[in-house]
Amino acid sequence: MTLLALDLGSDCGFAIYKDGKFISGTKKLGTYKEKFGERFYAFRKWLLNILEKHSIESVYFERVYGHKGVEASHCYGGFMYTLASVCYQRNIPCISFSVQAIKKFMTGKGNANKDEMIAAVKQKGFQPETDDEADAIAIMLLALKDEISRDKKTNKNESGSFQALGESGTQDPATSLASEFFRGLTPLANFNATVSKKNKISA
Numbered sequence: 001m002t003l004l005a006l007d008l009g010s011d012c013g014f015a016i017y018k019d020g021k022f023i024s025g026t027k028k029l030g031t032y033k034e035k036f037g038e039r040f041y042a043f044r045k046w047l048l049n050i051l052e053k054h055s056i057e058s059v060y061f062e063r064v065y066g067h068k069g070v071e072a073s074h075c076y077g078g079f080m081y082t083l084a085s086v087c088y089q090r091n092i093p094c095i096s097f098s099v100q101a102i103k104k105f106m107t108g109k110g111n112a113n114k115d116e117m118i119a120a121v122k123q124k125g126f127q128p129e130t131d132d133e134a135d136a137i138a139i140m141l142l143a144l145k146d147e148i149s150r151d152k153k154t155n156k157n158e159s160g161s162f163q164a165l166g167e168s169g170t171q172d173p174a175t176s177l178a179s180e181f182f183r184g185l186t187p188l189a190n191f192n193a194t195v196s197k198k199n200k201i202s203a
Contacts, residue, residue, distance in 0.1 A: 001147060002054055005140035006061040008079040010039060013132030015140035018054050024137050026130045029079075040078045047086055059087055060143040062135060063096035097142055105145075106138040 007013035010031055015024040027046055030039035050056065061083060064076055087094035100110035106120045114131040121134040124141070128134035 002057050003140065003143050003147065004050060004054070004056045004059045005136050005143055006059065006083065007132045007135040007139065008061055008064075008076055008083065009132065010075060011130065011132045012043065012079070013128075013130065013134070013136035014050070015133070015136040016050070016054055016056075017140055017144065022126070022137070022140065024126070024128065024133050024140075026133045039075075040082050043079055044082050044086060047083065051086070051090060051092065056092060058093045058095065058143070058147070059083065060095050060097065060139050060146070062102060062139055063098055095143070095146070097139060102135070102138050102142055105142045 001017065002019075003017045005015040005017075010029050012027045012029055013024075014027060015022060027043075029042050029046075051059075061080070063080075084094055086092075103112040103117065104110040106112070107116050112120070114134075117138060118128060118131055118134045121128055121137050124137075126134075126137050128137055
């Protein structure tokens, strides 16, 4: 299972779950002062590289319904539809979570501020450098829960009842770790073993 989570914007937070490890960071894509379309071209080029380099199977992103201004709205729309187009072309599932759903999942309340989101992510053993990176990690953790829930519906044990992913002993240990995490535990020591230390990804 190889997933990509994105917090879309000119400072694009990203998180990758691959081979039981997390890679995360922030990709700067320019501002409105750049040539028209330049940052969207840069995003497309970077995204295609990530999808190919890491053989991404599914993409998750934060779906924003309200923006502070016209420029922010246009910017987000450009990134979102660039993402949708690329994923459609490559037949990669592109799934969104609302801002409120991500915040409530991570902090217990749907109106958490940036500092609270960063603190919640750090409690899980991660060290985000920006709030965009923290949001991407939160999206990824919710994405893992979503993926596990999907597998639960299709994987059954011999008795016919649903079997929690990772409990049979034959699953990927990292997936088993995720299964434990989403039962309400916080296996910080295990997370430290699987969280990559600031692996930067070049465009």
